[in-house]
Amino acid sequence: MADLVPQDQFDRLPEKYRQRAREIGARVAAIDAMMKPSNPLFVGETVIRMFRQFREQPGVSNVDMASEYRTACSDLPEWALSEAANDFLAGRVDNHTGQFMPTCAEFAKRARSIMLPFLSERAALRTEASKLVERATDDHKRHLIDMERQDPAVRKRVGVLVDVATAGAAKRKVLPHVRLNDAGQRRIDALKRPRQEVSKLEQTKIVKGRS
Numbered sequence: 001m002a003d004l005v006p007q008d009q010f011d012r013l014p015e016k017y018r019q020r021a022r023e024i025g026a027r028v029a030a031i032d033a034m035m036k037p038s039n040p041l042f043v044g045e046t047v048i049r050m051f052r053q054f055r056e057q058p059g060v061s062n063v064d065m066a067s068e069y070r071t072a073c074s075d076l077p078e079w080a081l082s083e084a085a086n087d088f089l090a091g092r093v094d095n096h097t098g099q100f101m102p103t104c105a106e107f108a109k110r111a112r113s114i115m116l117p118f119l120s121e122r123a124a125l126r127t128e129a130s131k132l133v134e135r136a137t138d139d140h141k142r143h144l145i146d147m148e149r150q151d152p153a154v155r156k157r158v159g160v161l162v163d164v165a166t167a168g169a170a171k172r173k174v175l176p177h178v179r180l181n182d183a184g185q186r187r188i189d190a191l192k193r194p195r196q197e198v199s200k201l202e203q204t205k206i207v208k209g210r211s
Contacts, residue, residue, distance in 0.1 A: 004028065004129040017136045024129045031122045035115070038078040043070050046081045053089055054101040065101070072104040076111050084111035 005013075005021045013021065047069050057065065073081060084107055091098050093110055102110075148154055180188070 004126060005132060009133050013132060013136050014139075017132050021129060021132055024125045028122055028125050028129075031118050034079070034118060035077055037075050038073070038081055040070050040074070042078050043073045043081065046073075046085050050085055050088060050101060055099055057101050057103065065104070068104040069107070072108040073111065076108065077115070080111040080115050083114045087114075 004025055010018060010021060044066060047066055051062075056062070087093050087110060088096060088102055088107070093102070093106075096102060096106070
């Protein structure tokens with residue numbers, strides 16, 4: 001976990017953020033274990049598995065194909081190779097006809113696309129870990145500000161500043177809401193002009209075109 005949060009910074013974190021750092025470290029370690037490169041023998045077994053179902057690539061020797069597969073897949077984990085082979089055999093790969101063996105580049109690209117969500121998650125966790133100290137510092141600052149606002153001396157000082165700033169300003173008089181009696185409401189209703197509803201349909205292009 002030291003590569004995510006240096007030990008000296010981890011020691012200064014509140015327990016809440018230490019626990020989050022531990023969780024991030026455990027998940028990143030699990031993803032790292034998933035990304036362990038496969039044994040070259042497993043690459044050969046995967047190629048043979050597909051070779052039994054697909055036709056040979058025209059003009060490509062089996063020896064050259066096996067060598068290029070081992071090179072292209074040397075850094076890929078076994079589970080990604082297995083899932084990629086499953087996708088090709090099940091016809092789940094776009095732009096693959098299902099007749100010929102996929103090239104090493106096509107196969108490796110499919111395997112890497114399967115790995116991408118885990119790699120993205122690991123990158124996001126590393127970013128979060130790098131910001132834990134900053135988040136803890138911001139939380140501490142907000143806590144100090146809240147504590148200061150609750151201080152009676154500070155509240156009194158702010159009150160004095162408000163009085164000085166508003167001194168001499170005219171105070172607004174708030175009029176109470178008075179409900180009209182029935183006679184007054186009838187006089188107001190009589191003064192209201194009914195709104196004339198004018199249809200705009202006659203002004204549209206469709207109606208004008210018919211006339």
